Amino acid sequence: MSETTTLRAGLIGLGMMGRHHARNLRALDGVELVAAADPGGDPHGAAPDLEVLADVEALIGAGIDYAVVAVPTQFHRDVALALAEAGVHTLVEKPLAFDIGEAEEIADAFEQAGLVGAVGYVERYNPALQEMRRRIAEGQLGEIYQIATRRQGGFPARISDVGVVKDLATHDLDLTAWVAQSRYARVGATATRRSGRVDEDMVSITGALADGTITSHLVNWLSPFKERVTVVTGEKGALVGDTLNADLTFHANADAATNLWESMASFRGVSEGDSITYALQRQEPLATEHQAFRDAVLGEGTNIVTMREGLHTVRTVEAVLESTREGHVVTLP
Known part of the structure; x- marks a missing residue:
């Protein structure tokens, strides 16, 4: 230096x-x-x-x-x-x-x-995800049950060397392991090619982290709208991060009596609590x-994505691609 x-x-x-x-x-x-x-x-x-x-x-x-x-x-x-x-x-x-x-x-x-x-x-530096990670670490959701992401939009002409898994899904695989502070244990995926390109342009990924959290990712270049959403569900509620708008919303689990209107319970669920959208400082993630x-x-x-973490994400990406080729669940080392 x-x-x-x-x-x-x-x-x-x-x-x-x-x-x-x-x-x-x-x-x-x-x-x-x-x-x-x-x-x-x-x-x-x-x-x-x-x-x-x-x-x-x-x-x-x-x-x-x-x-x-x-x-x-x-x-x-x-x-x-x-x-x-x-x-x-x-x-x-x-x-x-x-x-x-x-x-x-x-x-x-x-x-x-x-x-x-x-x-x-x-994406890790998006204000919504930084705040989400902090709140999860402080125990706001209690035990984490599931992390689901949706990353959809139109095809970017700048991409020519990789498919949607290496270009976009890699973000979701990285941020999911980081938010939960647990690596992937196994993944299963299905992909398709609909735009005439050599590489995949749409993929659906399911999996599980080493701590037992189940995961789900929908990623594509074929949607007529753009979506970047991360939903973390736990024992105390759910946090929903919209990284396009840098919004974070908490939906609390709480007992809510619906006895007076029984039909309401059939579509509102067994537990309903308060919801709050947090005010965040919206600095550019980059x-x-x-x-x-x-x-x-x-x-x-130390707020960086280390190369060792980057290596694990590459391993997970390769496991996803193997699953799309072979048609079976892949266990990571």
């Missing part, structure tokens, strides 16, 4: 996601974006005052303290390993790598070098992610 109080940051990958990283790095206190690299240039004008370097070696040569990797997934391994060898702390966009073997290589390299390595699962990584590099925080 440089001896000055300002961290020198480098960014490789200036595509659709890279431009947002550039904007946030420029606005980040205590950080200066000093170098950017992309063999395809800078199509969005994300770094207009910087020379666009050709590759990761040139980026390292600029003398950086940490790097953000926003290149396509198939290039994560080579870029990340070069940064680890050079002693550069690194935030890699999700997923950590294209497959389990590459993810293990990356995680091992950063751990052995004693570097801060993180994965860019920006800004929060960058603040957390900066703090981790400075040794002042």
Whole structure:
């Protein structure tokens, strides 16, 4: 790390996601974006005052303290390993790598070098999910029974190298294990291809975490509306997070007499309590992610998605894809 109080940051990958990283790095206190690299240039004008370097070696040569990797997934391994060898702390966009073997290589390299390595699962930093995680940890729901997510919308033209599991479902698999603080034990999934692409564009995933929580995820690129919802149900009620609007609502379990109107009980359920939608500070999740990584590099925080966590998510993603191919439930190691 440089001896000055300002961290020198480098960014490789200036595509659709890279431009947002550039904007946030420029606005980040205590950080200066000093170098950017992309063999395809800078199509969005994300770094207009910087020379666009050709590759990761040139980026390292600029003398950086940490790097953000926003290149396509198939290039994560080579870029990340070069940064680890050079002693550069690194935030890699999700997923950590294209497959389990590459993810293990990356995680091992950063751990052995004693570097801060993180994965860019920006959904974790959504205000609704950050608050949800805090309330669950404090016991608001008691024992957790189920976590269900829905992530649906239209096809993004920017995606060409992976299917909906690696691009979108990976968010839900990561945030579910994080919210519950328990890894996946098994998954079963069914996928389909309806848009004429090679990779899957719709998937339904069920599973269970190591702590017994059951899980359900609906993910697709084929819906005419956009939806990003996480529902956590426990013994004391349910928390519903809408990450599109950064809203969090709590529905309490409570005894509610319906004897005076028996037909009401048939569709209102056996237990009905108060509901409340919380007022949250709505900072951009990517800004929060960058603040957390900066703090981790400075040794002042641990609110990052570690590469070891990213490796487990890659394992879960691979198990989901295996289940879609083989038609059976896959148990994770």
